[in-house]
Amino acid sequence: MMATDQTVHGVPPSLSAKVVGSFAYLTVRDRLPTILTKVIDTIHRNKNKFFEEYGEEGIQAEKQTIALLSKMRNELQTDKPVLALTDTLQDTEYWNQYLQKQQKLQGNEESVSWFKSPWLYVECYMYRRVQEALWLNPPISDYDVFNEGKTQSFFESQQAMMALCTYLEGVNKNMEDLSKNQLLEHFNKLLQVSLWGNKCDLSISAGQDNSQKTSPIDSLNSLQPFILVNDSNMVWSTLISAQRPGQSEKTTAVRVDIVLDNAGFELFTDLVLADFLVSSGLAHEVHFHGKSIPWFVSDVTANDFQWTIQQTMAANHKWMSKNGVQWKSHLKEGVWFYHDHRFWTQPHEFCDMATDAPDLYATLQGADLLLFKGDLNYRKLTGDRDWDYTVGFNTALRGFGPAPLCSLRTLKANVQVGLQPGQGEKLGSQDPDWMTSGKYAVIQFYSSKSEQKD
Numbered sequence: 104m105m106a107t108d109q110t111v112h113g114v115p116p117s118l119s120a121k122v123v124g125s126f127a128y129l130t131v132r133d134r135l136p137t138i139l140t141k142v143i144d145t146i147h148r149n150k151n152k153f154f155e156e157y158g159e160e161g162i163q164a165e166k167q168t169i170a171l172l173s174k175m176r177n178e179l180q181t182d183k184p185v186l187a188l189t190d191t192l193q194d195t196e197y198w199n200q201y202l203q204k205q206q207k208l209q210g211n212e213e214s215v216s217w218f219k220s221p222w223l224y225v226e227c228y229m230y231r232r233v234q235e236a237l238w239l240n241p242p243i244s245d246y247d248v249f250n251e252g253k254t255q256s257f258f259e260s261q262q263a264m265m266a267l268c269t270y271l272e273g274v275n276k277n278m279e280d281l282s283k284n285q286l287l288e289h290f291n292k293l294l295q296v297s298l299w300g301n302k303c304d305l306s307i308s309a310g311q312d313n314s315q316k317t318s319p320i321d322s323l324n325s326l327q328p329f330i331l332v333n334d335s336n337m338v339w340s341t342l343i344s345a346q347r348p349g350q351s352e353k354t355t356a357v358r359v360d361i362v363l364d365n366a367g368f369e370l371f372t373d374l375v376l377a378d379f380l381v382s383s384g385l386a387h388e389v390h391f392h393g394k395s396i397p398w399f400v401s402d403v404t405a406n407d408f409q410w411t412i413q414q415t416m417a418a419n420h421k422w423m424s425k426n427g428v429q430w431k432s433h434l435k436e437g438v439w440f441y442h443d444h445r446f447w448t449q450p451h452e453f454c455d456m457a458t459d460a461p462d463l464y465a466t467l468q469g470a471d472l473l474l475f476k477g478d479l480n481y482r483k484l485t486g487d488r489d490w491d492y493t494v495g496f497n498t499a500l501r502g503f504g505p506a507p508l509c510s511l512r513t514l515k516a517n518v519q520v521g522l523q524p525g526q527g528e529k530l531g532s533q534d535p536d537w538m539t540s541g542k543y544a545v546i547q548f549y550s551s552k553s554e555q556k557d
């Protein structure tokens with residue numbers, strides 16, 4: 104299955120930069136070249152480091168990587184055809200097959216290009232080409248060009264993280280005495296903190312500082328009106344009905360999977376939520392899914408995940424370091440798991456997952472609840488298509504649903520489904536940037552077990 108260009112069987116076309124003036128167009132024209140320029144600057148700034156580590160070879164690698172990236176930036180800006188990948192990474196073949204299928208769909212090789220093809224495809228492809236440029240230049244092939252921004256955003260959010268840890272300590276300390284309603288209240292708060300944590304990505308701002316500076320719990324009430332769809336009651340009831348009293352821990356363990364988005368403050372909010380799910384007994388296992396290569400500027404890789412936990416342990420704050428120690432032990436004891444899979448850094452709509460990554464689909468089927476963080480995951484859930492606002496989330500998912508799932512997303516791209524009639528139009532007239540500013544959010548749920556919501 105593939106992203107198509109035309110409306111086929113009621114499925115609207117993919118968003119694309121070919122629509123002049125659209126958000127996709129502005130992203131490909133302005134934001135992606137800016138991101139590439141920053142990548143080039145970062146590599147150049149680290150020239151001395153490469154020299155110290157690898158001598159003259161490091162300098163050559165720096166030069167050649169920059170040459171490849173500048174070439175790509177030029178291809179992008181002049182709307183050249185998308186080229187096949189030439190490296191030998193684990194997913195190269197999949198990418199090249201995807202390109203061939205896209206060429207068939209679009210008619211010929213020339214027509215698969217930066218401004219003419221689906222936006223989701225070309226934007227993912229850009230990050231994969233950055234990886235190619237590095238990979239073709241050992242010894243710097245493992246260098247994470249976005250690492251500096253991610254670590255900086257972690258440190259800039261420290262105050263907010265400490266406030267969150269103090270809150271979590273208060274909850275965990277009184278856990279035994281909490282009524283079900285109090286538990287629900289804390290659950291809703293931490294779900295919303297994790298939701299708004301998604302405001303802090305570095306891709307929408309093309310790498311500009313976007314960290315959380317105020318106490319996240321205190322802001323929740325004033326943010327409430329900006330949640331356009333709030334299905335959190337269904338998320339809660341999914342967790343409650345998943346509780347299975349029984350003999351063996353293996354069969355009764357409730358499992359939540361979190362498909363991560365950004366490092367920095369957002370990841371921290373996800374870890375706090377996961378901590379609460381476990382300490383409250385709402386879940387017994389949490390599986391985190393991250394990216395296997397640096398992705399969309401701020402997305403979490405295995406390295407970012409480990410680093411964040413180390414930093415949390417090392418924090419100069421009693422409750423924060425206590426949490427870090429707890430999280431490390433969750434990982435060691437098999438309560439928390441970290442996974443990555445090539446599919447998360449491919450351009451596919453998630454409705455293709457069952458066919459194109461059946462192993463990952465099967466893994467996700469083992470969860471009682473899937474939480475998809477962020478905007479890019481929402482774009483992939485809905486296929487990044489030009490849906491009407493009132494189309495049901497289940498329709499836009501086009502059969503994807505390995506387990507009950509919920510998207511926690513602040514709106515940063517112009518795709519949104521599941522709104523009330525007139526709601527999107529009203530927002531558009533009040534606030535023209537409502538779909539891309541990150542000011543609005545959704546907690547949107549789907550389960551094949553529940554009633555169809557169309």
Ligand SMILES: O=P(O)(O)OC[C@H]1O[C@](O)(CO)[C@@H](O)[C@@H]1O
Nearest residue numbers: 304306307477478479480515516
């Ligand atoms: O980190 P997130 O929430 O997936 O957002 C990534 C950003 O990149 C984009 O996917 C495209 O640039 C935007 O839609 C979004 O602002």
Ligand SMILES: [Mn+2]
Nearest residue numbers: 304364365399
């Ligand atoms: Mn992201």
